Amino acid sequence: HGFKGFKDWGHWDLIARQFAQRGWFFVKFNFSHNGVTPEEPLEFVDLEAFGQNNYSRELEDVEAVLAFLREDPRKLLAGEADLTRLALIGHSRGGALAIVAACRFSQIKALITWAAVSSLSYAWPDDDFIHRWHKAGVYHVLNARTQQQMPLYYQLYEDFAGRREAFDIRNCLQRLHIPILIVHGADDPAVPVKEARLLKAMKPEARLAVIEGADHVFNGRHPFEGTELPRASRELVEQTCVFLEELWGR
Secondary structure, three states: OOOOOOOOOOOHHHHHHHHHHOOOOOOOOOOOOOOOOOOOOOOOOOHHHHHOOOHHHHHHHHHHHHHHHHHOOOOOOOOOOOOOOOEEEEEOHHHHHHHHHHHHOOOOOEEEEEOOOOOOOOOOOOHHHHHHHHHHOEEEEEOOOOOOEEEEEOHHHHHHHHOOOOOOHHHHHHHOOOOEEEEEEOOOOOOOOHHHHHHHHHOOOOEEEEEOOOOOOOOOOOOOOOOOOOHHHHHHHHHHHHHHHHHHOO
16 A cells, blocks of 8 residues: 555455455555554544554555465465465555565565656655754654644655665666556556556566556545446456466466
8 A cells, every 4th residue: 555545445445356356365465654553444544553654664565465475374375376476566655665565575476566656755745845854853744634644754855865776766676676556547646647657667678568547556445335347446456467478378
């Protein structure tokens, strides 16, 4: 999931079910510091954790999920999942993080980004902004849906700056030698489709699919009502499943 996102947002469950119906073992997870809790999985009740999130923590979370799948302590996979054919999907900022994770963890054999940003520093416009952030120690982002002022502590930038090369998306893409699919909505107001074209330019052999009429969440909403996915989301599932089926069959 992306910034201000969580695994059970909107229609993500319906999308996951579509993959399962097509024969894919689909795992969703929350980043540990995304602001929701096991007790309140649909609300940002832990804004302190949200503010203390950073990219290194998110990579540790991905590593923990990979270890959980490999060790399968609760016997959830029951022989149904083939971990030699493991694809990682990331949405929005999570798409950029997925690129970094795929570069770091060799277990990941295919990479798919949905509405991804092309840089993990995309939200920090200039040095003056960084200086003001450093001086204040925190800046706040308005959640338009909940009207919460969500804190981001300066440690996020310190984490990024301390590992700038590891978090460089161009560098990671150029080091990757696995199949990559980039999917983006043509009408995305939050992360313009030019970001997808930048990613494609960084990795020309990646496949790019632009979905006409699709916004940042492929026309989903939260909360999501109904049992029918929007057309843009159906196209998202189709593009992604076809990519996987061409790689590995059903």
